[in-house]
Amino acid sequence: MTRLSTTLRGLATAFAAVLAVTAVPATAQARPEPRAPEDFVALRAV
Secondary structure, X not given: OOHXXXXXXXXXXXXXXXXXXXXXXXXXXXXXXXOOOXXXXXXXXX
């Protein structure tokens, strides 16, 4: 391989690694919105 293609391949690998590391904690911290009790009346519905 040429030096340019080796450099581009390394940059693409590094970018994919950084993207994977930053995406995992964001999805792990995502929590579903808590459900309201059955007797709760939404103010928008009144």
